[in-house]
Amino acid sequence: MKTTKISEQELLTQQEYTGKVASLFADRRPLAHIRTYGCQQNEADSERIAGMAEAMGYTVTEDEKEADLIVVNTCAVREHAELKALSITGQFKHLKARKPSLLIGICGCMVSQEHRKNDIKMRYPYVDFLFGTSMLYRFPEIVYRALTEKSRAFYSDDSEGNIAEGLPVRRESRFKAWVSIMYGCNNFCTYCVVPYVRGRERSREKDDILREVRELAASGCREITLLGQNVNSYAPEGTPGYGFADLLTDICAIEGDFLVRFMTSHPKDASHRLIDVIAANPKIARQFHLPLQSGSNRVLQAMNRRYTAEHYIELVEYMREKIPDIAITSDIIVGFPTETEEDFSETLNVLRTVRYDNIYSFIFSPRNATPAAKMENQIDDAVKSERFARLLEVQNEISRAQNERYLGRNVRVLVEGRSKTNAGLLTGRSSQNRLVHFAGEDALIGTFTDVFITGADTHTMTGTLKQGEEQ
Ligand code: SF4
The missing domain is CATH 3.40.50.12160 (Methylthiotransferase, N-terminal domain)
Structure with missing residues (x-):
């Protein structure tokens, strides 16, 4: 297009x-x-x-x-x-x-x-x-x-989408920024309304993106999150052959102390080359959000996801080999039409194999005009809720164990502000996207700071300002 x-x-x-x-x-x-x-x-x-x-x-x-x-x-x-x-x-x-x-x-x-x-x-x-x-x-x-x-x-606009450069922007944060690199989606997962409401995939020109990132870095921005429904298929029309791994490499060459995050990736398009680029560039956050959606190949096919659980696990293994400190997170849908107890067990098996740092789990919600909404064998609400609770139980235990690995270590965090749950503490986010609460001065907000981890639970960690050498 x-x-x-x-x-x-x-x-x-x-x-x-x-x-x-x-x-x-x-x-x-x-x-x-x-x-x-x-x-x-x-x-x-x-x-x-x-x-x-x-x-x-x-x-x-x-x-x-x-x-x-x-x-x-x-x-x-x-x-x-x-x-x-x-x-x-x-x-x-x-x-x-x-x-x-x-x-x-x-x-x-x-x-x-x-x-x-x-x-x-x-x-x-x-x-x-x-x-x-x-x-x-x-x-x-x-x-x-x-x-x-x-x-x-x-x-209303019947076009398949557009790109408007140079619109005024009022950023919510002075040290964190979103940068859209592409819009829309071509994948038509059968449960998803996005391709119908955000149009077909279109990528911003790399020079426009690099200019925006350069300006952000020069203004002291510390965290830049690249956005797209499927960043792995970034393909600007003006630069044939140039892809997401190239864009990340060019962004990392921009001067400044900042961290780059990106979302979302599609497992069918995530490549070894991309993983190699992340491994080679410390400016890229050690977190990879790779939506699995289901661990059952039959359900994945019904979802039109175009990868298998085996392919997914192979990607994760490569990632862990090349970037040992990478945190892997995922999206999971529970109760997709036709999902059997066996299909659901396969999802739990992938959770136990991958040992995600965190997951975002959703009960299937039929969306108007999508193929999945019209599928036969919709799953009963009670069954969906029961599976959802079991999924969380399995993952919460894994998330806690993953966080506990940081006990007694120093982690570098970007200090985001005062904790919403305990205003006496600062809250920061590590490269692995973990929330860390600790005592400190307001002057630290917007800076990278090392925190010594003294406590860990399912979703957060607590600590004190750095002691001893970083590990
Ligand atoms: S789930 Fe993601 S990849 Fe699939 S159609 Fe929706 S936006 Fe596109």
Whole structure:
């Protein structure tokens, strides 16, 4: 597919709309509230929405009650996420009743589905505008029209996606950043709605990505996470033959003390070459998120995953041989249609073989328009819940044992802030993506610091500032 890069002319048009919105508020700074659901890509999109809102003269606020503009950025990967977004939108109705000038918009994956779009049109009359993921760059125009035309607008785009470079961005963190390297997905796993709502795979040009990373590194950014639905199939049109391993190599050559993470990888495309590049570059985090989804080859085939459990385990073995301190994490779906007790046991077997550092496990949730939603032999809810509990039991024990390996060792962490559960402690994240709590000064926030590990449980570790030599 030919990538549609948004033209400079179109971006200039949007800049004009930005100026027009700002001129409507010449006498005051209005407030914008952005609510985000879903994955890191949505968080990255919301940072762009916030950046465009600021350029239009808005100040971003955490308090929705004060806002003049509310944007709900939605997710469609699981029904639960959609229901949460709809529920919060329902609560905003009272704000609109109190302040009729309030603009309410919904964007993201959920509203890229026709049935949800129609639902919102009919049942949420106080929502002023909707726009799908490929319309993000037109946010200034959408806001300007909503402010001046005073009629509801539902924007849809039938293209298979685009790439817009140079949009303003308001990053949530001064030392951590998301960098999208590609958008969309071509894989059509049978349970997944992403290819329908985010379009076909398209990769940003490498020079655009390298420029962004260079700027981030120069500004003191300490952790850069490269985003894509399947980063392993990164393939920019302007540089044939250039792939994800090349991009990582070029990023690691950029000067600065920063760590590179990436997500997500597809096991069918993760290569030995990629693993070799990670092994050779200490700037790349020692964590590999490799979604397994199921340990049963029969279920993997029904999911259209296009790898086998044996291939997956071979990749893990190669990774552990080349990068002994690598942490491996995964996504697992429990209760996919037709999953038998034997299939589920095979998933548990892979857990015990791989010994993941952590997993993100999900109960299968049928998504509208996906093949899996229409499959026969959907699994009973009680069976799904029971398997889910057993899966967690097995993994929690492994996660705890994996964390305990760090007891009595120093680990380098990027200090992220104060712990949410114990505000007296700082919280940091190791290269292996483990959370570490320890006592320290605020001045450490945003720096790399060595912590001596004194405690470990299933999800976190505790420690003190470094003692003795690093191990
Ligand atoms: S690789 Fe599969 S699970 Fe991941 S986004 Fe694409 S279709 Fe969805």
